[in-house]
Amino acid sequence: MREFASEMDASMQTMMRGMHAAGHSGNPDIDFLAMMIPHHQGAIDMARLLLIHGRDPATRRLAEDIIAGSRSRSKTCSAALPPCGAGARCVSGTGGYARCGAPAVNAYALRAV
16 A cells, blocks of 8 residues: 555646646646646556556546546647647757656647747
8 A cells, every 4th residue: 555655646746847847828728738748648657557456447447548648638739739849949859748847758838939
């Protein structure tokens, strides 16, 4: 039980770091989308931990549904973000999205230019 709790705490900390790393661009739509990507990844990570440690069949099915739904929502948020150069500047060097100063953990951050 302590292992599960420790892993869940670490997963939530990672998620929160990713959400905060997205920062604020001044565009609520972009900010929301950028923050929701690490939020959904956090849900996936926590659901995976339940599948490793949990035993209740109904809770395990819920975790599987959360993984599927969060993957889909994360892809939707990613697709809705404008590409670098479309009113945003990419600074990560990854060719994806990167808010200035955000760590590569959350490669979805934008800053209007």
